[in-house]
Amino acid sequence: MNESDSNPMPSIDDVARVATLSRLALDEDGLEAARRDLSAILGHVAAIQALDVEHVEPMPRPQDVVNRLAEDEPGPLLDREVLLRMAPRTEGPFIAVPKVLGEGGA
Amino acid sequence: MNHDSNQSTDREHPDDLVARIRSVRAGEATTVDRLEGMLSRIDTVDPALNAFHEVLGEDARRHAESIDARLAAGDDPGPLAGAIVAVKDNLCTTEGRTTCSSKMLEHYRSPFEATAVERLRNAGATIVGKTNLDEFAMGSSSENCAWGPVRNPHGVDRVPGGSSGGSAAAVAADCADVALGSDTGGSIRQPAAFCGCVGFKPTxxxxxxxxxxxxxxxxxQIGPIGRSVRDASLLYEVMAGVDPHDATTSELPVESPLSEGTIDLRGLRVxxxxxxxxxxxxxxxxxxxxxTLDTLRSAGVTIVDVDLPLTHHGISTYYVIAPAEASSNLSRYDGIRxxxxxxxLPGExxxxxxxxxxxxxxxPEVRRRIMLGTYVLSAGYYDAYYTRALKVRRLIKQEFDGVFSQCDVLLGPTTPTPAFRLGADLDPVSMYLNDVYTVNANIAGIPAISIPGGFVEDEGDALPVGLHLQAPAFAESLxxxxxxxxxxxHART
Structure with missing residues (x-):
């Protein structure tokens, strides 16, 4: 993606890259539909590009509050059996996932 | 602004929650009877409305019996004893499932309960069921639902609004006394307006x-949907306040709007x-x-015309910030835990x-917003979209601060239109514009409420619309x- 490109019409390659980053599997039709939707929404959103915000501080939360920290003390945890029962695939006391490491990688 | 504490009781309507549950406390009715009435009503009307994902019949009966037993023993189960409450299905409950209207969480049972729900239960409320919503609360029509859309009790070919459409429809159809919703850009207030209810989003x-x-x-932000402002105030008082489980909860004391009495409208600057x-x-x-403005002028209100020019940028700002946060929040759904x-598949x-x-x-809508959020957070676009939207957010907040020096509260319509037809098949941007008047309260974090504003004629149907009031941050009591x-x-129906 081009650093200076604020054109609100993402290419199919842009959309494919965003799908990969989003961990979504889209076929060709899905990518084209997503490109159309994103273009329409980004076209609307582009209005904020015209505002002068040069000396404005970003506001990530609606109040300028400082986060409250908890005491660094162990507290009660959810039971391991309860959490394991929620997992779609388990093997004994473990959550099962597809093989992550390649041949000889272990 | 003068206090007139006598007015609050005079204005109580027989359908207010307080009036409804007084009979239980007085021993004239039981929680179980009230619950059975609601369950029977759900049986009758919900096949047409689809407001509920799950009715918690047995759990609710057990809870209602325990409330009645405590009252019979002279114990005080709390200010919501006898109340029957519906809960939006994106709030975790240990009873029933919490699906968010998504195939992703079809079988999900939460191992813990939302603080808001726990506080209602601890105050004596009985949870009757979990209500339908737009998937993960993303939508303005309650049509983006994994198990079918919600329909509006004022016309079943109309949407109830969204995303808390099931909660608003449940209250409007009298399947619950009050309900909980959540509001990210108008998701409590817009469905409340479309269904003729009160919907309140706190600071x-x-x-x-x-x-x-x-x-x-x-x-x-979580908030109540009810039949009156008193109902909403009562639930708000029970749920509000600091919670060690949420570091963003405010430590400011929670006022008690009900006991402070209503405000004399004479001299109020709207x-x-x-x-x-x-x-x-x-x-x-x-x-x-x-x-409404004529009525308020006659009541002595000072009407002040104000300018909120950045209102027009609210939807744009929202559709950068909300999808960005959603794309991050929804990354947890990976099919593993x-x-x-x-x-x-083999070899996958x-x-x-x-x-x-x-x-x-x-x-589709959730995928669309994840893609949009990922796009605006990606390298090369982060500053142009996300950082810029956060700066516009500050400008919007400053604009509200400015107008609240000219007036006490803001008033406008909740939505530009009454409920539209189901399957109107609006394009995403047109759908998003439903929230044009509500979304800025979320961007600025200020409290806002929709109250019934009468009925309008639309293609032969009489449909409710809402009045939208906004106030400075933490001015819930005002x-x-x-x-x-x-x-x-307004005459109550």
Missing amino acids: YGRISRYGLVAFGSSLD GIPREHVTDENHPGVTERFAE YGHRAEA GLEELYARTRSEGFG LLRTASAVEAT
Whole structure:
């Protein structure tokens, strides 16, 4: 993606890259539909590009509050059996996932 | 602003929650009887409305019996003893499932309960069921639902609004006394307006978000939907306040708007944003609003025209910030620890499993917003979209601060139109514009409420519309007492 490109019409390659980053599997039709939707929404959103915000501080939360920290003390945890029962695939006391490491990688 | 504490009791309506549950406390009715009445009503009307995902019949009966037993023993189960409450299905409950109307969480049972729900239960409320919503609260029509859309009790070919459409429909159809919703850009207030209810979004940080399935963490707020401002105030008082499970909850003391009495409208300065009174509004919305202003002027209110020019940038700002936060929050649904998991294919790796799981589990609108959020957070676009939207957010907040030096509260229509037809098949941007008047309260974090603003004619149907009041951050007491006074100028049906 081009650093200076604020054109609100993402290419199919842009959309494919965003799908990969989003961990979504889209076929060709899905990518084209997503490109159309994103273009329409980004076209609307582009209005904020015209505002002068040069000396404005970003506001990530609606109040300028400082986060409250908890005491660094162990507290009660959810039971391991309860959490394991929620997992779609388990093997004994473990959550099962597809093989992550390649041949000889272990 | 003068206090007139006598007015609050005079204005009580027999359908107010307080009036309904007084009979239980007085021993004239039981919680079990009230619950059975609601369950029977749900049986009758919900097949047409689809407001409920799950009715918690047995759990609710057990709870109602325990409330009645405690009352019989002379114990006080709390201010909500006898109340029957419906809960939006994106709030975690240990009874029943918490699906967020998503195939991703079809079988999900939460191991913990949302603080807001726990506080209601501890105050004596009985939870009757979990209500339908737009998937992960993303929508304005309650049509983006994994198990069918919700229909509006005022016309079943109309949407109830969204995303808390099931909660609003449940209250409007008298399947619950009150209900909980969540509001990220108008998701409590717009459905309340479309269904003729009161819907209240408190200040960001007033009610703990612990156990609310996260959508836009800097925008989300839980709030009540009820029949009156008094109902909403009562639930608010029970739920609000600091919670160690949510570091963003405010430590400011929670006032008690009900006990402070209603506000005398004489001398109150009500600001009308010029941008909310436009030719683009439905003619019926314009007429009802003009009548409201006449009534308020007659009651001695000082009407102040104010400008909120950045209102027009609210939707754009929101559709950068909310999807950005959603794309991050929803990255947790990977099919590994809980929720839907795609069937593994031979030789498939972890990345492919994530992508297939998420594509199967999420519906189209959720996928669209994840893509949009990922785009605006990606390298090369982050500053142009996300950082810029956060700067516009500060400008919007400053604009509100400015108008609140000219007036006490803001008033406008909740939505530009009454409920539209189911299957109107609006394009995404048109659908998003439903929230044009509500979304800025989330961006600025201020409290806002929609109260019934009369009915309008639309293609032969009589449909309710809402009046939208907004107040400065943490001024819930001012907002609710004003809303109660404005509500009293409208005849209750």
